[in-house]
Amino acid sequence: MTQDKQYVGFATLPNQVHRKSVKKGFDFTLMVAGESGLGKSTLVNSLFLTDLYKDRKLLNAEERINQTVEITKHTVDIEEKGVKLKLTIVDTPGFGDAVNNNECWKPITDYIDQQFEQYFRDESGLNRKNILDNRVHCCLYFIPPFGHGLRPVDVEFMKALHEKVNIIPLISKADCLTPNEVKKLKDRVRDEIERFGIKVYQFPECDSDEEEEFKQMDKELKECTPFAVIGSNAVVEARGQRVRGRLYPWGIVEVENQSHCDFVKLRNMLIRSHMHDLKDVTCDVHYENYRAQCIQEMTSKLAQDNRTDSPLPILPLPTPDGETERLIKMKDEELKRMQEMLEKMQQQMHEKDQ
Amino acid sequence: MREETGQEQGLDLEPPVRMEEEKEVMEEREVKERVVEIEHPLPCLTESDTQGIIKGRDLFGYVGIEAVLDQMRRKTMKAGFEFNIMVVGQSGLGKSTLVNTLFKSKVSRKSCTPNYEEKISKTVQLQSVSHIIEEKGVKMKLTVVDTPGFGDQINNENCWEPIVKYVNEQYEKYLKEELNVNRKRRIPDTRVHCCVYFLPATGHWLRPIDVEFMRRLGKIVSIVPVIAKADTLTLEERLEFKQRIRQDLQANGIRVYPQNEYDEDTEDRILNDKIRENIPFAVVGTDKEHQVNGNKVLGRKTKWGIIEVENVAHCEFAHLRDLLIRSHLQDLKDVTHNIHYETYRVKRLNESNANGQALSPLNRENGTLEKSDAESHL
Numbered sequence: 001m002t003q004d005k006q007y008v009g010f011a012t013l014p015n016q017v018h019r020k021s022v023k024k025g026f027d028f029t030l031m032v033a034g035e036s037g038l039g040k041s042t043l044v045n046s047l048f049l050t051d052l053y054k055d056r057k058l059l060n061a062e063e064r065i066n067q068t069v070e071i072t073k074h075t076v077d078i079e080e081k082g083v084k085l086k087l088t089i090v091d092t093p094g095f096g097d098a099v100n101n102n103e104c105w106k107p108i109t110d111y112i113d114q115q116f117e118q119y120f121r122d123e124s125g126l127n128r129k130n131i132l133d134n135r136v137h138c139c140l141y142f143i144p145p146f147g148h149g150l151r152p153v154d155v156e157f158m159k160a161l162h163e164k165v166n167i168i169p170l171i172s173k174a175d176c177l178t179p180n181e182v183k184k185l186k187d188r189v190r191d192e193i194e195r196f197g198i199k200v201y202q203f204p205e206c207d208s209d210e211e212e213e214f215k216q217m218d219k220e221l222k223e224c225t226p227f228a229v230i231g232s233n234a235v236v237e238a239r240g241q242r243v244r245g246r247l248y249p250w251g252i253v254e255v256e257n258q259s260h261c262d263f264v265k266l267r268n269m270l271i272r273s274h275m276h277d278l279k280d281v282t283c284d285v286h287y288e289n290y291r292a293q294c295i296q297e298m299t300s301k302l303a304q305d306n307r308t309d310s311p312l313p314i315l316p317l318p319t320p321d322g323e324t325e326r327l328i329k330m331k332d333e334e335l336k337r338m339q340e341m342l343e344k345m346q347q348q349m350h351e352k353d354q
Numbered sequence: 355m356r357e358e359t360g361q362e363q364g365l366d367l368e369p370p371v372r373m374e375e376e377k378e379v380m381e382e383r384e385v386k387e388r389v390v391e392i393e394h395p396l397p398c399l400t401e402s403d404t405q406g407i408i409k410g411r412d413l414f415g416y417v418g419i420e421a422v423l424d425q426m427r428r429k430t431m432k433a434g435f436e437f438n439i440m441v442v443g444q445s446g447l448g449k450s451t452l453v454n455t456l457f458k459s460k461v462s463r464k465s466c467t468p469n470y471e472e473k474i475s476k477t478v479q480l481q482s483v484s485h486i487i488e489e490k491g492v493k494m495k496l497t498v499v500d501t502p503g504f505g506d507q508i509n510n511e512n513c514w515e516p517i518v519k520y521v522n523e524q525y526e527k528y529l530k531e532e533l534n535v536n537r538k539r540r541i542p543d544t545r546v547h548c549c550v551y552f553l554p555a556t557g558h559w560l561r562p563i564d565v566e567f568m569r570r571l572g573k574i575v576s577i578v579p580v581i582a583k584a585d586t587l588t589l590e591e592r593l594e595f596k597q598r599i600r601q602d603l604q605a606n607g608i609r610v611y612p613q614n615e616y617d618e619d620t621e622d623r624i625l626n627d628k629i630r631e632n633i634p635f636a637v638v639g640t641d642k643e644h645q646v647n648g649n650k651v652l653g654r655k656t657k658w659g660i661i662e663v664e665n666v667a668h669c670e671f672a673h674l675r676d677l678l679i680r681s682h683l684q685d686l687k688d689v690t691h692n693i694h695y696e697t698y699r700v701k702r703l704n705e706s707n708a709n710g711q712a713l714s715p716l717n718r719e720n721g722t723l724e725k726s727d728a729e730s731h732l
Contacts, residue, residue: 037556099563100509146554146583147446153508176555176586178656246588249667251659259657 025084027133028275031165032089033108033157034142035096038172043140043231044089046244046255047267050076069094069107090136096153105157112136112164116290126327135287138201138270138278139165142172143226149188150196158198164286166201166278168270169193174228174261175246175253182228189226200225203269204277221269227262230255434486434493436543437683438524440575441498442517442567443552444505447582452550452639453498455652455663456675459487460641478503478516499546505563514567521546521575525698547690548611548678549575552582553634557595560602568608574698576611576689578678579603584636584669585654585661592636599634610634612682616689629677635670638663 032040072091077084092108115134122131139161143154158167171177171185193200203222232255236245244255255263270278441449454460482499499520504513524545531541549571553564560568568577579599581587587595603610610633617623643650644660652663663671678686 035556036561037554037558097561099566100511102509104508144446144554145586146444146448151445151506156508173555173586175656175658176583178654248585248588248659248661250585250661251656253658 022083025086026275027086027088028279029088029090029134029136029138030270031092031108031112031136031139032142033092033095033139034172035144036093038142038144039229039231040091040140040142040172042233043142043170043172043229043263045233046231046263047270048076048078048087050078069104071107071111088134095157101153104153105160108157109160109164112161113290116164116287117294119287120291120294135282136165137275137282139167141167141169143169143189145171145173145177145185145228149185150192155192155196155198158193158200159196162199163289166281166286167198168201168266169226170266171226171228173230175230177228186224186226186228201278201281203274221265224262224265227266229263229266230261231263431492433540434495435683436495436497437687438482438497438499438544438547439678440501440517440521440546440549441552442501442504442549443582444554445502447552447554448639449500449550449552449582451641452552452580452582452637452671454641455639455671456678457487457496459485478513480516480520497544510563513563514570517567518570518574521549521571522698525574525695526702528695529699529702545690545695546575547686549577550678551577551579553579553599555581555584555586555595555636557587557591559598560606565602565606565608568603568610569606572609574694576613576686576694577608578611578674579634580674581634581636583638585638587636596632596634596636611686611689613689616693625681632670632673635674635677637671637674638669639671 030044032044034040070093072093074089074091076087076089078087079085090111095104095108098104112135115136119131119133119135122128141154141158143150154169158169161167169189171182171189174182177185203218230246230253232244232246232253234244234246235242236247236252237243238245238252238254243257246253246255254260258264439453441453443449478501480499480501482497484495484497486493486495488494501517504517507513528541528543528545531537551564551568551571553560568579571577581592581595581599584592612626612629617626638654638661640652640654640663642652642654644653644655645651646653646660646662651660651665654661654663662668666672
């Protein structure tokens with residue numbers, strides 16, 4: 001009985017949050033980057049068990065000579081056991097395909113910055129009820145298995161993006177590598193990532209009070225990066241079951257077989273255990289970096305222009321109409337008054353202390 | 355862009371591992387001269403046919419002309435053959451491994467350089483390595499020209515220029531020797547007989563860099579495109595990919611070996627048509643052996659099976675090897691000599707006549723020729 005008296009009941013908060021989130025649904029934006037022909041579309045289809053690229057037309061070499069890097073978006077709503085996920089896949093066709101690939105990552109960094117900027121504006125705006133979060137939460141970067149490690153274009157791309165988005169490097173088309181070659185390549189890539197100072201997405205450390213099994217799984221996961229993946233659009237018959245796989249004359253590669261490739265690990269990590277963490281890191285680290293940088297640039301510009309400091313960042317917005325301008329001015333003055341009051345109060349407290 | 359052609363290891367190398375072959379290495383097609391056709395060595399009295407060729411059955415007795423074949427064979431076997439092959443492609447596509455597998459010996463740059471490191475070099479450098487390999491009494495001086503750094507940079511513009519320059523320089527060397535007053539009996543032949551171009555197995559189309567390279571080099575050397583590391587494509591994907599590549603090649607006017615305008619007769623045409631329907635060959639290379647059904651085979655062992663390199667159901671390595679070595683090796687050399695080299699020679703002689711510089715031996719002032727800088731016109 002005493003227990004009941006001491007029980008307040010806020011232990012049910014996680015359930016309440018859970019219920020609300022289920023109602024609201026989640027959203028996740030995933031970017032895939034890498035040269036053509038590395039199996040990006042196939043992997044995305046395998047991960048989310050959909051066919052997002054049904055009507056895609058592959059460009060031939062002539063059309064590709066004049067192609068520039070594009071950004072395309074596909075959005076799909078997935079529902080599983082009552083939980084809704086709005087998934088947006090951002091694709092980057094044309095990346096790394098040209099003869100001269102100088103700065104071919106610029107359209108991609110520009111896109112990511114644009115999403116940040118839009119969120120920044122929305123966040124600083126007046127109506128914040130329905131902010132659309134289009135920020136890129138994760139970028140899967142496909143490294144070709146054909147090379148001996150990272151190529152110059154891989155290094156430059158990852159260095160241009162590692163402070164804007166969570167990068168997860170993957171070794172694509174891993175079915176052309178023997179187990180030894182996979183291990184060698186992974187070691188090589190990990191070395192080079194460290195050597196070049198590329199900050200890829202780090203799995204958060206396990207809490208010390210987690211179960212041993214979980215800790216073991218987590219350790220295995222970390223030692224396995226970068227994941228060597230294989231994707232498939234087709235279902236084949238293997239060992240009496242129908243599985244996603246690729247049929248070769250010399251055997252059948254099963255996508256979900258852990259001894260064949262790391263696809264299951266990637267899927268578990270991306271969707272089942274770390275999706276939320278990816279979003280958090282995007283919001284807390286990458287976005288905040290962007291925001292701080294943006295504000296710094298603006299305040300330095302303001303100081304140059306010799307205008308009074310305003311707590312509200314004055315953004316280069318498209319010219320608003322008269323009504324909103326008036327409102328903004330009103331709020332501006334209000335805030336200024338409040339700030340002055342605050343300063344006065346602080347001074348008084350300071351004097352009191354002394 | 356530095357060029358290292360100085361890694362020739364001399365003719366005194368001991369031959370690397372001998373090959374054990376069941377079939378003949380070279381067919382008896384060293385002789386391309388038109389020998390009088392001899393059908394039966396039986397004497398018979400008839401008129402010569404309309405073409406003016408006297409057939410064997412028309413002769414009065416056995417002359418023994420066919421013995422010329424034997425004489426030629428013996429001479430060429432004593433002298434030995436030269437074959438220069440160039441491999442071009444991005445780093446990591448298995449060029450060195452494939453060359454080793456083709457000739458069943460460690461002939462590539464990877465196996466011969468003592469401090470070989472798999473690093474991406476900043477510029478395209480050409481390195482050539484020569485070996486003498488021997489089989490059943492036939493000696494061949496094989497030179498492998500490697501092109502590390504091709505297509506590996508972020509900006510690959512003009513990465514084909516060092517290669518074009520190299521090919522033309524070999525032609526120039528041969529031309530100079532040919533035009534010499536006192537020329538050697540056997541002009542050392544460093545001309546590139548075959549250029550194997552490695553395409554990554556993307557499964558889509560040719561990339562712009564592939565088109566640019568093959569367009570330029572298809573005019574001056576015989577290109578054999580191959581799909582590298584093809585064990586990542588299923589059979590349907592492989593067929594579709596090949597079809598698309600062939601379409602691309604045709605659309606861009608790229609001529610790869612065997613070119614159909616050089617077919618000499620219907621027999622050639624039939625044979626080459628079959629090859630043309632199958633290019634580019636999807637190859638897998640390895641130097642490791644595994645046990646399969648009690649036999650030792652060259653293959654790659656993965657968790658889902660063993661890919662046998664010489665099994666035609668798995669990959670087309672055997673077709674490539676047959677094309678390059680067993681059936682068309684001499685043809686590759688002939689095409690290089692009779693067509694590509696002649697084109698170069700005509701171009702050079704015309705240029706020198708137009709410039710007023712004397713190149714032809716008929717009106718030369720001193721013993722040296724002037725070098726022309728018209729090599730990178732392509």
